[in-house]
Amino acid sequence: MTGFELPVALFLLANLAASLWRVLRGPGDANRLLAALLFGSTGVGILALLAFSQTPAATPLLDVALTLALLAAITAIAFAQRAWQRGTDPKRADD
Amino acid sequence: MIEIASSLLLFLGAFFYFAGTVGLLRFPDLFTRLHALAKVDNLGLGCVLGGLALQADNLAVALKLLLIWPLALVASAAISYVIARRADALGIVPWRENEK
């Protein structure tokens, strides 16, 4: 470890918080759909950084990162295909 | 030397993640935000994973780290394709500079 893993993970979590605020508060299902995409990549990054923030690297956390990368994709595709329909947000559909 | 290179890659990855967040917050519509998130965030993830793979103790851990990246690339490409095609099917018009 170089000592920078946990600060970088904190920075990524702050990024996640900023876009989470925007996504949960903002109008439209489309914006919320982008959250799933964002949480996939950022969550995997945070998990990998957490795995290497200890002196013997916690390699089981890399398996968690792999699982998360796979299942975030499945969730996002399910949301896009199943839950995102025409009548959901009639006025703000494109915003 | 390896620690310096690893730290540089970590900071580069953090910068790309930050660029992705700024893109999500500032871009005008769904398609441009998709463009920002799907590309820039995965580049940041690649930089972070590469920086961590430099610190790995043995080859198996480094290869597992570098295996996560193609999986994330494939997943994000698939999600972006599904979202963009669904948005197109729902009749969402892409943003143009002159109209709004």
Added chain:
Amino acid sequence: MTSALAFDLLLAALLLLSAWQAMRTPHLGRALLAFVVFGLLMALAWARLDAPDIALAEAAVGAGLSGVLLFDAWRAIRNKPDSGKNAGDEA
């Protein structure tokens, strides 16, 4: 050490925010997405607590499969013609 404390505090705050959002929002889709976000943040919390097995289970079940099942159920509720009013489309 101080960035570890800041990480934990921010993670706890985000957990509380997403849990509150999942419980209190009247919009059903927003509540479902907040629940999925809560599952992902909970997986990060278990990883931070040195429990990678529970983190693996939480990432697979909480953020993955139950999210898919809930989205599917939401569509089934919304497409039923008699209960369309109560499906949380408005508000």
